[in-house]
Amino acid sequence: MKIGFTLPQMGPLAHEAGEVARFAREAERLGADSLWVGDRLLAPIEPTVGYAGSDTIPEAFHSILDPFALLAVAAAATETAHIGTNVLNAPWYAPAVLARSLTTIDLISDGRLLPGFGTGWSPEEYRAAGIPMEQRGERLDECLDALEEMWSAGPAQYEGRYWKVPATHVDVKPAQRPRPPVYLAGFAPAALRRVARRADGWLPVCAPGAGGFDPGSINGPMATVRDFAEELGRDPVAIGLVLRVYPVAGASVDQIVQAITRAADEAGVDHAFVEMMNLARTVDESLDMAGEILTAVRG
Template identity: 45%
Template structure:
């Protein structure tokens, strides 16, 4: 199982000037992938509470300070040559698909074909309002975005006629390195989201959880793949491990071993809520990786 780490992007780690050196060092010491997330704003009185939080403490403190995911990945792509570069997750319905395709294709070219985009639909209505996107239609819009990307990465001239977006027959000759475009992963935890993973995605960008929960969700995705005439064994998993304050390297390594037991192709650690400095994240992440590989 490949092991990755998130780039310094949130909270006290949101240091744009350190992304290049961090990415370079992460690659040099043996990490296999680098990951970013996506935030638009952090309301003082939010419409929704982040999963696992409360009305009194509605989201992680680090969400108040963040670096743009496309900028962070562009810097990391330029500073590295081997590691895969992923998003967990981009809130795809925030972006017009034509511009999203342009950014993703450019990143795939910049990285030499190392991009693994993961899409989600978010959880906060305030962010949708701020970017003039429809929170109630986010699932349907994600499906349309997937149709759009399939078309624009497979043909030119290209056109699209959908419920939300229309593009006249046009030349879009900027082509990704990876044939057919970068492999698109999807996030989510509900039955509808997992069925979409099975029907449409290269795989799932999930989060570490108890084995029973994973078995139930992954089974939904596999059955959906079979129903769609796809090979369920071809679905891949990239699993995020959110490390909480107080968890030791041994605690996190045990979680990663459990994820490895799921048959996941990759996992990555999110340490920006566990330590205050990027250098500490690399040090702790390296200890975790070594423990996993030793056991």
Template identity: 45%
Template sequence: MKLGLALPTFGPDAHPDGILHISRTAEDMGYDSLWTGDRVLAPRMPSAPYPSADGRMPRAYENHMDPLVALTFVASHTTRVRLGTSTLNGLWLPPLLLARSLTTLDLLSEGRLTVGLGLGWMPDEYTALSVPWKGRGARLDETLDVLEGYWSDDVFSHEGPLFTVPETVVGLKPSQRPGPPVLLAAFTPVGLRRIGRRLGGWLPVAMPLPHLLGMWDVIRKSAAEADRDPDTLHMALRVNPQLTDVRTEPDRMPRAGTLAQYVDYARAAAEAGVHELFVDFGQTSATLDERVDLAGRFLDGVRRG
């Protein structure tokens, strides 16, 4: 199982030195990937609760960087690690601009980009960007149509219910062909089936492994029904540790526990067939140096297993 680490693109460490320190250290340690998230608002009174146990949005989100610009910066200071978004809210940009940005980043990183898309959880951000909250699934499907056409066709056009792209020559192509892998964060039956039908894989968040594997089975069956090989799909599992000083009861994991418990969870995920797991120590109150220490101890613990 490959291991990744979230970059400090949120909170007090979201500055050039912090990003450089984490990205270079993670690559030197032996991490396989680095990840960014996506926010445009931190409303004082959001219209929907944050999807967590207490419903509160992390204070770190009050300071947020552009994920693709941050990854471009990281690409210029690393050579090996893959660069992923978890998640990029892909509906906030017109799909043609999204295709150009992703293609450029994949080219500049020499084929290290993993595109993790999500639909977000907060209608306020859609309102601020003049993008409809309703109809997100249909908008996502048409966005994927544009991405696929832009990456595969030398002469491309698109005519759909939401977007029109006049016929154009597309000279810019990504390093990865036909394009960078596109994963989706989805948890509804419709979203899981969409992954199996047309995407490169799944971006789940940490949950009890039996539940995780049950949802993965839905994805794999949907892929087989669409005449796709389920074994080509990739699962990248995001873990947001809520670290405690003493071991928690098993029913609280992976929502909260000690670092050793999260190491055990990662080992169990590897044995269960999870392809990649990445951890975000930015969800804790740790300083930058403490995050580096946690990252090193976590990596050593999992690798020893």
């Protein structure tokens, strides 16, 4: 089973930006198969919508580093670990800008980028990005269409309702051909249908320490994705997943390991990564925790 960890990006870990390269190198040396970033823009003082069904914003979101910069650092500092995003809020970014950044990172990493996209949930972040939130689903679809065009065609051109790319030469392509594998997040029916229609994989989440692991939270939606894929004429078995293991504050290593092993045994998960922002306050603590988790899972 592939096991990864988030880079030092949010919360107290964000204050050790100079240690990102060391963390990436050491995590890979310990046996990490992947390194990940998220995409937060604000920590609203009076949020219209709180995080994960609450009415508040986690304190960890008060301190955030840029995902693209961290991806580039990790790509340059490592040799084998995949470099992933879970998730980039694609509607915030002009596709031409996004394609340039992700292509660069895929090339620096020699084809190790795993781009995951979603739509986000914060109205305040959408206002700060200058994008109407009610357009997020359509903008995500158009962004994916434009990325496909820029990663495959030459010259490339895209004309959508919200995003446009005038005819252009795009001679630098990602290292991965025909393009990096695209993963999508979300549990709503429309999100699952989008995964089935156009993604290489789905990005579910579990939360050790907030109750026992429920394999149905993965197996049920994944069955829906595969049913949709079959309806659309795609091979349902070809759609994979990467599980985000997001421990609540105070979760133990045993709870995290149990979630990972049960996900493998009861939901067929073959790639999971652990969100570190609630587990450690320093990069050294984060590396110690990563080593404990890897040793416990792999024996």
